[in-house]
Amino acid sequence: MPERNSSSVSELMKGFERVCRAKGLRITHQRTEIFHELAKFHGHPTAENVFKKVRKKLRTISLDTVYRTILTFENNGLIKRVQILDNVARFDINLKVHHHLICTRCKKIEDFMWPDFDNMELPADARGWPKIHSKHVEVRGLCSSCGAKLNSKK
Ligand SMILES: [Zn+2]
Ligand SMILES: [Zn+2]
Structure with missing residues (x-):
């Protein structure tokens, strides 16, 4: 690591x-x-x-x-x-607003920033609560090293 x-x-x-x-x-x-x-x-x-x-x-x-x-x-x-x-x-020691890329194979979690999303208003369906503390995006998939391993097996 x-x-x-x-x-x-x-x-x-x-x-x-x-x-x-x-x-x-x-x-x-x-x-x-x-x-x-x-x-x-x-x-x-x-x-x-x-x-x-x-x-x-x-x-x-x-x-x-x-x-x-x-x-x-x-x-x-x-x-x-x-x-x-x-x-x-x-x-997570990173307390700044950030989002996560999650590899479903090796379970690695990477941080990414998405300021456009952070500034975006929630859609009507999600706006009903009187107070929203945070919103967080999780993107799931394969990380680059897992993707490379998968490709090399073909
Ligand atoms: Zn991985
Ligand atoms: Zn994080």
Whole structure:
């Protein structure tokens, strides 16, 4: 998995500290390490993905602790949950408005931007609710590496 470049990771870490201070969330070594792994992860990791990385630094940590820490992050708006093809929760550190391309074969999730859509008004059928928090597009198909594998089999 490619990792995020170090300048955007340090931006994310600054944001993490800012939000923790604003919400009165203690910045422990453990939380910092877990958030740091989330920040470095390119894509949408599961708690287990993060656990496997964090375990290299925090030898005694359990998957349960990682999971509960991630839930604390979620409850404080530090990350978002993406529930997609399977029942495994994946987490998204990209809090900017974006949409998802989902590969139905390898389950990879890629982010994409669609400002025209974001600015578009909802159609009449979907406008009935007094408050809309967000709208999100999921495009499903095959990613380029799965597409290439399929073509090479022909
Ligand atoms: Zn794929
Ligand atoms: Zn995303």
